[in-house]
Each structure stands twice: as C-alpha cells, then as structure tokens.
Amino acid sequence: MGAKMKIWRAAQYALLGVAAVVIAFPFVWMVLTALKPESEIVTFPPSLLPKHWTFDSFVHIWSRVPFLMFFKNSVVFAFGVTLLSLLFDSMAAYAFARLKFRGRNGLFVLILIALMLPVQVTMIPLFIMLNDWGWVDTYAGLIIPRATNAFGIFMLRQFFIGLPGELDEAARIDGSSELRLFARIILPLAKPAIASLFVFHLMYNWNDLMWPLIITNSQAMRPLPAGLALFMGQHVVEYGILTAGATIALAPLVIAFLTAQKYFIQGVAFTGLKE
Amino acid sequence: MATLTSRNSRKKSLERQGRTATFFLFPSITALALFVFWPIADSLWLSFHHWSLLDPEHAFAGLDNYSSLVKDPLFWKDVRQTAVYTVFVVPLSIALALLLALLCNEKLKGLAFFKAVYFLPVVSSFAIIAIVWSFLMDPDIGLLSYYFKQIGLSSGEWLRSTTWAMPAVILVAVWKNVGFNMVILLAGLQGIPASLYEAAKLDGAGMFGRFRSVTLPMLRHTLLFVLITSITASFQVFDQVYVMTRGGPLHSTETIVYYIYHQGFELLDMGYASSAAWILFAAVFAITIVQLKLFRYDQTD
Numbered sequence: 001m002g003a004k005m006k007i008w009r010a011a012q013y014a015l016l017g018v019a020a021v022v023i024a025f026p027f028v029w030m031v032l033t034a035l036k037p038e039s040e041i042v043t044f045p046p047s048l049l050p051k052h053w054t055f056d057s058f059v060h061i062w063s064r065v066p067f068l069m070f071f072k073n074s075v076v077f078a079f080g081v082t083l084l085s086l087l088f089d090s091m092a093a094y095a096f097a098r099l100k101f102r103g104r105n106g107l108f109v110l111i112l113i114a115l116m117l118p119v120q121v122t123m124i125p126l127f128i129m130l131n132d133w134g135w136v137d138t139y140a141g142l143i144i145p146r147a148t149n150a151f152g153i154f155m156l157r158q159f160f161i162g163l164p165g166e167l168d169e170a171a172r173i174d175g176s177s178e179l180r181l182f183a184r185i186i187l188p189l190a191k192p193a194i195a196s197l198f199v200f201h202l203m204y205n206w207n208d209l210m211w212p213l214i215i216t217n218s219q220a221m222r223p224l225p226a227g228l229a230l231f232m233g234q235h236v237v238e239y240g241i242l243t244a245g246a247t248i249a250l251a252p253l254v255i256a257f258l259t260a261q262k263y264f265i266q267g268v269a270f271t272g273l274k275e
Numbered sequence: 276m277a278t279l280t281s282r283n284s285r286k287k288s289l290e291r292q293g294r295t296a297t298f299f300l301f302p303s304i305t306a307l308a309l310f311v312f313w314p315i316a317d318s319l320w321l322s323f324h325h326w327s328l329l330d331p332e333h334a335f336a337g338l339d340n341y342s343s344l345v346k347d348p349l350f351w352k353d354v355r356q357t358a359v360y361t362v363f364v365v366p367l368s369i370a371l372a373l374l375l376a377l378l379c380n381e382k383l384k385g386l387a388f389f390k391a392v393y394f395l396p397v398v399s400s401f402a403i404i405a406i407v408w409s410f411l412m413d414p415d416i417g418l419l420s421y422y423f424k425q426i427g428l429s430s431g432e433w434l435r436s437t438t439w440a441m442p443a444v445i446l447v448a449v450w451k452n453v454g455f456n457m458v459i460l461l462a463g464l465q466g467i468p469a470s471l472y473e474a475a476k477l478d479g480a481g482m483f484g485r486f487r488s489v490t491l492p493m494l495r496h497t498l499l500f501v502l503i504t505s506i507t508a509s510f511q512v513f514d515q516v517y518v519m520t521r522g523g524p525l526h527s528t529e530t531i532v533y534y535i536y537h538q539g540f541e542l543l544d545m546g547y548a549s550s551a552a553w554i555l556f557a558a559v560f561a562i563t564i565v566q567l568k569l570f571r572y573d574q575t576d
Contacts, residue, residue: 092299100292101297125314125549224400225514246403258391
C-alpha cells in the first residue's frame with residue numbers, strides 16, 4: 001500500500017469515526033445519565049461519565065411512573081396491530097395475486113389510492129367516529145383501525161405474484177382447498193417478505209406518537225412514546241427517571257435490530273416507500 | 276365429453292376462486308372502507324362545516340373555514356416554518372447520507388459496526404429520542420449546551436430561544452434521517468456495475484471525475500426516491516416538535532401538522548382543522564404527482 005493510499009484510508013476511517021461518535025453520542029449519554037444518581041445529573045458542570053454508578057433510576061422508574069402499564073400498552077398495541085395486519089394484509093394480497101375474480105383490478109386501484117393518502121387527513125374524522133363508538137381510550141380503538149394496511153397488501157401482492165403459478169395449479173388438481181394452499185404453500189414461501197413486513201409494522205407502531213396521543217386520554221392506556229412524552233411535559237426535572245425510561249423503551253427494538261439486521265433494513269426501506 | 280368435464284371443472288374452480296376471494300378480501304376491504312375511505316370523505320365534509328366537539332350544532336360553513344385559514348397569520352407562519360425546516364433538513368440529510376454511503380461502499384474492515392451505529396437513530400422512536408435531545412440541549416444539565424458554551428458558540432438557551440429552537444429541531448431531524456437515507460443510497464451504489472468505473476478509469480477519470488460521470492447519473496433514480504420521501508416526510512413533521520418545544524417558544528417551531536393537531540385536538544375546532552388538513556393533503560398530493568411525472572420522464576429519456 002502506498003503512502004498516499006494509507007493517508008486516504010486514515011481519512012476515511014476518521015470520517016466514519018466522527019460520524020459514529022456524533023450519531024451514538026445521545027444514546028451513550030442517555031445510558032450513562034440513567035446510571036447516575038439524580039444529584040449528580042444536576043451538578044454543574046455536567047460530565048459524561050458517572051462518578052457513582054447506580055441502578056436507582058432503573059429501579060425507581062417502575063414506581064415513579066406507571067411504566068409497567070406504558071410498556072404493557074406498547075406490547076399490546078404494537079404486537080396487536082402487527083399480527084392482525086399481517087393476517088389481513090396477506091389474505092388480501094393472496095386474493096389479488098393468485099385468485100381470479102371479477103372486479104379485481106378496480107379493487108386494486110382502491111388499494112393504490114389508499115396508499116397515497118396522508119394519515120393526518122383521516123385522523124380527525126377517525127377520532128370523531130371512534131368517540132361516537134365509545135372506542136376512545138380502548139385497545140380496540142388503538143388497534144382495529146390499523147387492522148389492515150394498504151402498503152402491506154401492495155408489498156405482499158408483489159411478492160406473491162413472483163411465486164411460480166404451477167404451485168397453485170398442482171395444488172388445485174390435487175384437490176387441496178384454497179385455504180390450505182394459502183396457509184401451507186404460499187405463506188411459508190413468503191417468509192422473508194412476511195418477516196420484513198413484521199418488522200415494518202412493529203417498528204411503526206412501537207415508535208408511533210401521534211395516533212396513541214389522539215386515541216388515548218388516560219395515562220393508563222398510553223404506550224411508551226406518548227406516556228413518556230406527556231410525563232416529561234409534567235415533570236421536566238426528573239432526568240434520571242426519564243433517561244432510564246427512554247433506555248428501556250428503546251432497548252427492545254435496538255436489540256431486535258442487532259440480531260436481525262437484514263429484515264430491519266428491508267422493513268425500514270418500506271417506511272420510505274410508504275410515505 | 277372429456278372437454279366438457281374439464282370445462283365444467285374449470286368453471287367450478289373459477290366459482291370457488293371467486294368465493295375464496297370474497298372471504299379473503301372481506302376483512303381488509305371493510306377496514307379500508309371504514310377507516311380510510313369514509314374518513315377521507317368525512318374530512319372533506321367537515322372542512323365545509325363548523326364542527327366543534329364542544330358544540331352539538333354543526334352548521335354549514337361554506338368556505339368559511341378555508342377563508343379564515345388563509346387569513347390566519349399563524350397558519351402562514353407555520354407553512355413558512357415547515358418550508359424552512361424542509362429546505363434545511365432535506366439537502367443536509369441527503370448530502371451527509373451520500374457521503375456516508377460512499378464511505379460504506381468502500382472495502383474497509385469494520386464497516387458492519389459503523390453501519391449498525393448509523394442505523395440506531397432510524398429504529399428508535401423519534402418521540403423518545405427527542406426527550407433525550409431536549410435534555411442534552413438543556414442549559415442547566417445538558418452536556419451539549421455545556422460543550423457549546425465552552426467553545427463560545429451559544430448562550431445554551433437552545434430550545435428556549437425563538438432564534439435557536441428551529442435550528443435545534445432541524446439538527447435533531449438531520450441526525451435522525453441520515454441513517455435511513457444512507458441505507459437506501461448504499462443499496463443504489465451497490466447496484467452500479469463495477470465495469471463502469473473500470474471504463475471511466477481507463478478513460479483517465481480521477482476520483483471526482485468518476486463520481487460525476489458514473490456515480491451521480493447511475494444514482495439518479497435512488498436520489499430522486501430519497502428526495503421525494505424526505506420532502507413528504509418533512510411536510511408531515513410532528514413528533515420531535517411536540518416533544519422538544521410544543522411548537523414554542525412563541526410559535527417559533529410550529530409546523531403544519533402541529534397546527535392541525537393544535538386546532539383539532541387542543542382547541543377542538545375540528546371543522547377548521549380539517550380544512551388545514553386538506554391543504555396539507557393537496558401539497559403532499561402535488562409532490563406525489565411531480566414524483567410520478569419525473570419517474571415517467573426518466574423512463575422515456
């Protein structure tokens with residue numbers, strides 16, 4: 001390697017390193033602050049590393065904030081939407097991709113239109129409707145309106161169309177039912193697409209702020225982002241508690257990301273397509 | 276006889292497929308009708324009525340909501356601020372993402388680690404990480420404010436200053452979006468055939484020459500995609516504004532979606548908020564049309 005090449009390599013690593021430090025900094029600070037005693041957090045001048053390491057904030061958060069409730073709501077909301085939507089998305093996608101019926105193209109155009117509508121426009125009428133139904137501040141209100149997703153249908157349809165047509169013909173000649181064909185043959189072949197869509201739905205809902213903010217009005221129903229954001233509005237001074245809460249709230253997705261990077265990157269790329 | 280049976284069974288199979296399709300589509304189509312299409316229509320209806328959650332009368336308003344909207348200086352302020360936000364966030368996050376994607380496209384050891392780090396903000400809830408950022412920028416306890424003060428850069432009153440709150444919100448958005456754009460751009464870069472670079476090299480093109488004559492033209496589609504998704508996402512910014520500043524101080528960080536939220540869900544004037552939502556819808560729709568036009572244009576040239 002020539003000297004010029006070596007300098008170039010060093011410059012590349014320097015740039016990569018600076019970017020990594022800038023991007024990781026808030027995460028590192030968050031974890032380290034959560035590990036400080038509250039008295040040390042408010043000491044001036046602030047420092048990055050704790051002088052006394054303590055798990056107090058991680059212990060106290062469960063009693064200072066209804067944190068277990070937020071966490072449970074996040075799990076119910078995010079997994080509820082994800083599982084329901086995966087089921088209905090894949091059923092609809094199967095019909096569009098592999099069944100012949102009248103009105104197929106017309107209905108599919110509707111899906112494409114739904115894909116282009118920004119959520120902010122539906123938010124107000126949805127709230128009024130769910131309010132009339134008595135669904136505000138319930139799991140049903142949080143989950144059911146998201147039980148299907150135009151993007152999920154669109155994406156899975158594209159994938160199902162790519163599977164060889166002989167599969168269905170062979171199965172139909174064998175006399176297997178459509179349901180069996182769907183559940184036993186098509187779905188197992190679509191595992192990678194389903195996994196990416198799973199990540200997409202889970203992340204979108206676990207991280208969402210606005211929808212839960214609108215549809216819930218009691219603290220007991222709030223998922224983590226809305227719960228912590230509103231808690232912060234009322235108790236700005238509890239830095240240790242909130243950084244510990246933020247750490248725990250971010251941990252599941254960060255850990256999942258580190259173990260299944262491929263599906264995350266694919267699932268996140270979908271987010272871009274959707275917006 | 277044989278053909279008749281096969282035709283019969285074919286017909287039967289088609290009937291069966293039709294029945295199955297009804298069953299398979301029913302949940303999704305019902306949900307979309309109830310929770311997407313009906314609300315869209317209702318939203319348009321609302322925008323032409325005085326509709327407050329506090330008032331059981333829903334009088335027809337004609338264009339009243341739209342005309343008060345156009346006359347509201349705060350609405351225009353928020354439109355301007357959304358535009359400023361977009362004008363800074365979109366180019367900055369795309370340029371930095373392109374730089375990182377180019378670096379990550381080299382054959383370097385340890386890249387997997389760097390890529391994982393760059394992606395962390397993307398998987399994190401914006402609302403939650405915005406809590407951390409607002410602490411970092413807090414003049415009393417914030418390490419970032421302290422560092423900035425040490426090098427004499429600012430008074431440290433980031434989020435409490437009408438001048439600096441918006442730049443702070445923009446900074447955090449760039450930080451959050453770079454990873455996403457980088458992943459998409461990197462995928463685009465990896466799709467460029469190495470032979471094109473070889474050919475350019477033989478023609479005597481240097482590093483910047485190759486970037487200009489090979490990378491940029493080949494990356495055109497990906498860049499356009501990232502550009503459009505970034506612009507539509509910027510038009511809809513809400514989370515970090517809500518968490519970090521609640522639109523303040525003195526409305527200096529309010530955006531269009533924040534305005535809609537505030538009018539609809541805090542002041543409960545839902546007819547008026549719907550008219551603002553339709554203006555946003557029109558803007559996003561216009562971008563989508565431009566996008567379709569551009570992609571078609573690209574295919575023909």
